[in-house]
Amino acid sequence: MPGPLTLGEIASRLGGRVAGDPRTPISQVGSLERAGAGQITFLSGPRYKTKLATTRAAAVILGPEMEGLTTLPRIVCEHPYAYFARLSQLFNPLTVQAPGVHPSAVVAPTARLGERISIGPHCVVGDGAAIGDDGCLYPGVTVYPGCLIGARAIVHSGAVIGADGFGIAREGEGWVKIPQIGRVVIGDDVEIGANTTIDRGALDDTVLEEGVKLDNQIQIGHNVRVGAHTAMAGCVAVAGSADIGRRCTLGAAAVILGHLSIADDVHVSAGTVISRSIHRAGTYTGMFPFDENASWARNTALVRHLAELAERLRALERKGKDHG
Amino acid sequence: MPGPLTLGEIASRLGGRVAGDPRTPISQVGSLERAGAGQITFLSGPRYKTKLATTRAAAVILGPEMEGLTTLPRIVCEHPYAYFARLSQLFNPLTVQAPGVHPSAVVAPTARLGERISIGPHCVVGDGAAIGDDGCLYPGVTVYPGCLIGARAIVHSGAVIGADGFGIAREGEGWVKIPQIGRVVIGDDVEIGANTTIDRGALDDTVLEEGVKLDNQIQIGHNVRVGAHTAMAGCVAVAGSADIGRRCTLGAAAVILGHLSIADDVHVSAGTVISRSIHRAGTYTGMFPFDENASWARNTALVRHLAELAERLRALERKGKDHG
Amino acid sequence: MPGPLTLGEIASRLGGRVAGDPRTPISQVGSLERAGAGQITFLSGPRYKTKLATTRAAAVILGPEMEGLTTLPRIVCEHPYAYFARLSQLFNPLTVQAPGVHPSAVVAPTARLGERISIGPHCVVGDGAAIGDDGCLYPGVTVYPGCLIGARAIVHSGAVIGADGFGIAREGEGWVKIPQIGRVVIGDDVEIGANTTIDRGALDDTVLEEGVKLDNQIQIGHNVRVGAHTAMAGCVAVAGSADIGRRCTLGAAAVILGHLSIADDVHVSAGTVISRSIHRAGTYTGMFPFDENASWARNTALVRHLAELAERLRALERKGKDHG
Structure with missing residues (x-):
């Protein structure tokens, strides 16, 4: 300073x-x-x-x-x-942790660490994983085997990178686990918030491109791609195999369902569930409007009868036409 | 006992x-x-x-x-x-962990610990942080540098207190990180659930007043203020700079958007997104009603046509008046 | 291999x-x-x-x-x-961690570990807890005292099993904490995702039956029962005392309110809040449909006036009948 x-x-x-x-x-x-x-x-x-x-x-x-x-x-x-x-x-410094690898961190001998790195207490870097130059892992970050993180990464406490994706196949009453043999591959200049989780790919890799910024408590499913410079606010959930464009922003607690494709420069509002692919840049919203509880109860009951209301409206219109 | x-x-x-x-x-x-x-x-x-x-x-x-x-x-x-x-x-004891600082915990020499404290395995307490008397940090809690926690705190495993807030500014295609130089300041008698995250302030502090109770997996953004004795159920997300009153309760997975103000004694139902300030005590709800999938699909399709339905209704009313 | x-x-x-x-x-x-x-x-x-x-x-x-x-x-x-x-x-192996107990793990002398176990760095297994044969705890898993996990468990990094449930009783302005003296009891063949939290029971136990599969960042409240072979996608929240049947599936970020009962073979879509018990197998959905922001704003404003729209429709119908 x-x-x-x-x-x-x-x-x-x-x-x-x-x-x-x-x-x-x-x-x-x-x-x-x-x-x-x-x-x-x-x-x-x-x-x-x-x-x-x-x-x-x-x-x-x-x-x-x-x-x-x-x-x-x-x-x-x-x-x-x-x-x-x-x-x-x-x-002010961008990160506040001492350089070097804290003695309590467990870094596999086959892991590769860049220059000027800071790895905090109780971090774990698995076999064959790599952290690029100038990376900072705050206390308690876990990087599973084989996962790659680019230069200048900032990863906050409790983030878990490379845990198994949720890959299970029905068999009779139960489930068979599908080994998750892909990796997580993260570009340069990425920041990952506290307790955020990014799953490894099932077969191919999960990919975060350069400049992606993730807030806390975000869940990125297996085989997701997040395009460069996309930013997500806290508690976003991205289901498996979603393909998210560049320069997107996702508001707090937004949910992106699996196997969807989101174009570049799409902005999703907080609390919105994206259930279909979005092919055009723009702002998309799906928040249910809150209200005083009594008004909410009165109005919301009708949401379950909208089809009936529409039918009654149509009937009146027909009648109007007949009599018109 | x-x-x-x-x-x-x-x-x-x-x-x-x-x-x-x-x-x-x-x-x-x-x-x-x-x-x-x-x-x-x-x-x-x-x-x-x-x-x-x-x-x-x-x-x-x-x-x-x-x-x-x-x-x-x-x-x-x-x-x-x-x-x-x-x-x-x-x-029954309120906490079940042995007193003292576990040898695997990493407590900075400049951190201040109160009397009768219990700090579990693999906890980290950063430079200049403080934990008040009778505090209990369960295994794997991280307290970033400079953060202050009052007396009789109970903090469950995996909680992260003081990670950087999500402060980034657009610049061209990408983002510039804003150093987060505020702290987290937590009053007495606060309980914090497992894997809950509370971000440090960007410039000023993030504040939890006395008696606040947070369940698991909650995200509190930077510069939030949570008033005394407010309680939040699991998975609540509070975005940056929200100002929440005293004695409020927030139901599971509620979302409070940023820069809002919530009055004292406000109760927010589960699954509700609060998108505007609330100036009056009361109960507020915004849950979308669930239904059998087929009924849901039929009714929900009409939500996207409500404006059109309302217009058709108005047309009928006008016609009725003309003919009346 | x-x-x-x-x-x-x-x-x-x-x-x-x-x-x-x-x-x-x-x-x-x-x-x-x-x-x-x-x-x-x-x-x-x-x-x-x-x-x-x-x-x-x-x-x-x-x-x-x-x-x-x-x-x-x-x-x-x-x-x-x-x-x-x-x-x-x-x-491919189902888990990729070396067998044995990593020297940095903290396992209480009174904990019982099965055969062929793998306990990763910085795990904590509390007093009287038990992990069954062939179990794998990835780095940084915490199992609180007294919690029992069956055979062949796979528990990913950052999961917290047995933290206190959210049990507080109002008293004046504030809250009194209720000691959480139940346990978590988990059957065989259960997988638990990264940073998922499962709370111990308040008085009786929280129970996950055999074959349950939980993705990342899931919150299971105290005294919940999850029936055998039920699977939950990322970020699901299950509030206290919910009783969920066998072979159910819960989509990403679904929320199950407390004290509800969900029948066997119920499928809940992503982003759905279940606010009442479900007594019949089937698929249930409650996602609010997203739209371009402007259309959303126009249509959504009317959700708060549905009762009024319905009243106006009824008035027209009555009028039609009088004139019919």
Whole structure:
């Protein structure tokens, strides 16, 4: 972490235009509500302008159309949120774990570890698995045998990469297990949240392309492909063999059924179950609207009678026509 | 654990009124179905009175309005369920793990541990983190650096406290990671279920106030505030910056979207997605009603045509008025 | 793992009829798309017949009604998928972990371990717990005190068996914890996915009967009974005291509310919330249909006005009758 930088120094490193005193010293980032002396904050949209009026931050990052909302020293740039992210990276490390392999971690002799790696306590890296350069596994991550993770990975605690996919075949009353002999193959610059699970392929591999970002408690089934730079919020479930495009976003607790194909640049809202393939970019939603319990009960009872309501409507229409 | 207590001794410790023989000895609690000699059970509502008729328990705890349903020795009190909980605590320990720090746990030298603590195998407590007095961390809990947990915490296996929030900013095709420099701050008397994850704040802290109870597999996003004594059932997902009131209850697998505000004393039913702020206490529901698959398919197809149905209804109404 | 087997040898071990050269050597299984020399694939349905036309597999397993779709050497049998599973087991081990108890695992002296067991790094087996013969616990599994697991169990990383159920009783503003003194009792031939959690009973036991198969990230509440050979896909949540029959299947992210009873042979679709008991075998669904966001918003707004729409429809019908 560097010492303080002036606004001018920041702009010369990261771009943007300084308005106000370029000698303003900045040593950390902060929120509109809590930032104080020496801290810079950001305005991501007009929605927060009342908070801007009362912030005690030393400076602010904002877009050109909002420049006039404050007289604080400021950096004006096209993408204030991304700018803020880059700036925060100057003051704060991306990961907070000591380098090296913690003595309590169990790394198979046949596993391959890249340079400048950090593997936390109680991690397990199985036979023939590989972790790329600059990777960070927080405590308690398990990478099953044969799974490959690219460079600059950040994997949070409790994530499990490469457990068996859910492959079972009916036989009489019971089930026969299908050995899961594929791997998990993960590209560069991927982040995986705490307690997220990514299953190994049944026969071929499960694949996460470069730049994929997964939040916590996500489940990725066997033989899924997740296209580059797709991001998923917490608790998403992706069933086996789904093929998800590039630059998609999936909202919290969304569910993608198996064997579907999702085009590039598809955005799925939180709480939505995707039950058919989506062939066109766009935003898709399937949240059931919540309501006060009594209203919900009254209206919802009718959902189970919609076909009947529609039939009665049709009958009235026919009658109207006959009498019209 | 004490030896047997008589009903009379129990009532003198915990209150309530004894009906029947106060010398009845009790050494353990049990269910209506399985309780046997020396065991006391409870009746939480009239729904279970047929089971009461056949119980082999030695005694029963119930409310005054149900006192006449049995001739068994009994303790009559206002809140039989809470009474039962208190009594069970007399016979059973609240946590079952040996005191002290297990040698396989990794506790940073800068972490602060309270008195009478129990930290199980393979736990990790990071730099500058703190666990209050009488805290119990079951095996495999990870507490990231800087996170604070109050007194009498019970944290179950696999819980991850303080992993990075999901903070990423779009930049071109990909994403820039925003360092997550806030903490998790947890009050006294909090219980956290197995494999639950609570993310650290992006800039400010994620806060759980005193008495919060979280079941398993819950995801709490960054900068969430959970008010005192709020309880969440399994698999709830709370997205970033949601502000949840005091004494709320969230049913299993409920989803709270980000940046929302939920008033005190709000009850959210299971499987409900809360997509707007709730400003008034009450019960809110948004479960889609299930049905036999064929009926479901028939009715559900019409959900996607509701606007059209409503339009046709309006047309008929207009026509009726014209002809009326 | 054996060396190559000929098609004839395979059929003499596992049954089925060979068509084409019975001397065709097979050393591994593979997918229709990727199988190559020495590999056998399978056709599970007519949907994949175009892929069959271009496969480079050395042989294929298929049903009698599809035998004519290829001239490749083939094994014809009634249940190609189960046959394939059995065959894959000949070439591949069911579990990939070394036998024995890893030195980093913490097994209580009072725990009982069966024969030919494999307990991975950082596992914990508590006081009085038991793991049956041929069981495999992958890294980081926690089995709380007193919990019993049958023979041939496969438990994936991060699973937590026997954490406290969510038992709390309201008392004033807060909650009293109810000690969870039941156990988890699991039958033979059960597989449990990564990061799945199964809570111990409050008073009586939580029970999984033989042959139950659980995918990842599933939550089983206290005192649930899961009948034999029932299978659940990822992220299912089963609330406390639910009683689920035999041979059921629950789709991804389905939710079963508490204190319900589900008959044998019930199939619940993905994303469905089961809010009432189901007394008859069959398939049940409650997915809200997703749509493009704008259409969804238009139609969904009306769900909250269904009762009103129905009332207006009734008014028109009455009017029609009066004028009819």
